[in-house]
Amino acid sequence: MASDKTPGPSSSGEPPRSGTHAESGHTLTAEERAEYERLRRAAGARHRRLRRVVAPVFLVLALLLAPLAVVAAWVHDTVTDTDRYVQTVAPLASDPSIQKVATDRLTNRVVANVDVEAVTAALTKALADTGASPRVVDASETLTGPLRSAVRTVVHRNVDRVITSDAFQEAWEGSNRRAHAAVLNMLTGEREGALRATGDTVELDIGSVVDQVRQRLVDQGFEKAAAIPDSDRTVTLFETEQLGKAQDGMRLLDIVGAWLPVLTVALAALAVWTAPGHRVMLLVTALGIGVMMVLLLVAVAVLRRAYLDGVPPAALPPDAAAAIFDTFVRFLRDSTRTLLVVALITALSAYLYGLGRAARGVRRLARRGATAAGQALNRAGLRTGSVGRRLAEHRSWATGITIGAGILALVLWNHPTVGAVALVLAVVLVVTALVAVLAAASAPAPATDEPGHAVP
Numbered sequence: 001m002a003s004d005k006t007p008g009p010s011s012s013g014e015p016p017r018s019g020t021h022a023e024s025g026h027t028l029t030a031e032e033r034a035e036y037e038r039l040r041r042a043a044g045a046r047h048r049r050l051r052r053v054v055a056p057v058f059l060v061l062a063l064l065l066a067p068l069a070v071v072a073a074w075v076h077d078t079v080t081d082t083d084r085y086v087q088t089v090a091p092l093a094s095d096p097s098i099q100k101v102a103t104d105r106l107t108n109r110v111v112a113n114v115d116v117e118a119v120t121a122a123l124t125k126a127l128a129d130t131g132a133s134p135r136v137v138d139a140s141e142t143l144t145g146p147l148r149s150a151v152r153t154v155v156h157r158n159v160d161r162v163i164t165s166d167a168f169q170e171a172w173e174g175s176n177r178r179a180h181a182a183v184l185n186m187l188t189g190e191r192e193g194a195l196r197a198t199g200d201t202v203e204l205d206i207g208s209v210v211d212q213v214r215q216r217l218v219d220q221g222f223e224k225a226a227a228i229p230d231s232d233r234t235v236t237l238f239e240t241e242q243l244g245k246a247q248d249g250m251r252l253l254d255i256v257g258a259w260l261p262v263l264t265v266a267l268a269a270l271a272v273w274t275a276p277g278h279r280v281m282l283l284v285t286a287l288g289i290g291v292m293m294v295l296l297l298v299a300v301a302v303l304r305r306a307y308l309d310g311v312p313p314a315a316l317p318p319d320a321a322a323a324i325f326d327t328f329v330r331f332l333r334d335s336t337r338t339l340l341v342v343a344l345i346t347a348l349s350a351y352l353y354g355l356g357r358a359a360r361g362v363r364r365l366a367r368r369g370a371t372a373a374g375q376a377l378n379r380a381g382l383r384t385g386s387v388g389r390r391l392a393e394h395r396s397w398a399t400g401i402t403i404g405a406g407i408l409a410l411v412l413w414n415h416p417t418v419g420a421v422a423l424v425l426a427v428v429l430v431v432t433a434l435v436a437v438l439a440a441a442s443a444p445a446p447a448t449d450e451p452g453h454a455v456p
Helices: 030-080 082-094 096-112 116-129 134-163 166-188 207-219 223-227 242-274 278-310 318-352 357-379 385-393 395-412 418-440
Strands: 195-198 201-205 234-239
Touching: 030 082, 030 242, 030 278, 030 318, 082 096, 082 166, 082 318, 096 134, 096 318, 134 166, 242 278, 278 318, 318 357, 318 418, 357 418, 385 395, 385 418, 395 418
Parallel strands: none
Antiparallel strands: 195 201, 201 234
């Protein structure tokens, strides 16, 4: 007698056949099946609604954090990396406006220490003592102005030679490197270098100076100098309650500068992944980040204008102030422009993979060009064989790997510029085109029109 029970799930763990209930094995009636489909559609609709709500939240957070992440990364690199800081300030030593300011101020300081009036008075007294005529003695008193001008000319010429020489460039970079490393060690609490921080006290370690002085005294015959003790090798410079806050701010900057860009990228990726239409969300995200980068460039320009308006000309000439600002923020501008270019390239790529008429036309034109090039190679006897057939079968994988390699190259590139992005883009396009041509060259060459043969 046939059993009226429907078999349950198999022992292999396969899901029940359509039309059966998973737990009881009861065959679904038409009404039950319709209710099941309705509930499944309702659950899918709720899931899509949730994704439509969550994806914009991720997108807004990513767009708001994008400019902050760029600024935080720039400040972090400049403050915590001595090499990056020296690379930032190095061009100031060779800037003509900065050199002019340094030359003029150093000349004024040197000339101010020269007592021209005393020199003139000594000359007048010497002439009078030697019995010179009163006219000559009176005329010597008027030499103060010309003598001061001559001193200024000589000092200015020699100072200018020093400031514009390579020696000044090297001294500038060396002093900035030592100063930045000392301040960085103080803010991070490291016990290396001459400048150290202990609690709320900033100390200068003069141990190396003590060693040198002791050795020189011994070398000059003062043998008892060898008994100079090693204690008290530090000099307290100052004590401040703000040092702890500065060190806490340094640790916060280290965390924010390192993780805020990662958080921004993660939010942008979540916005694309949770959105029902991944390609459209990628296009929107890329365009949004591009707009935020434009706004950041505008903000830097506004800040530059405010800075130049706030610097008195007597304190710093406008061209020198502009050179200082532009030099310090040039890496921020470069990073912002690079991200703007990357965002535009990403948005264009997302559009070209879409269903728009222009996108389809570009893809169709690219396929025709690759096919024509491949067939030309085929007719010339250059066939790619099995390699070309594999590329043709897995062209999407090959394209994805090529694009992924380009993205990885930019991620691993140390501070990529617009030129680096253009180079990587060119390599990706060339490799993608080469893959398409090699895939097209694997197909047999089309039959040529020969006399006496019908053309199909």
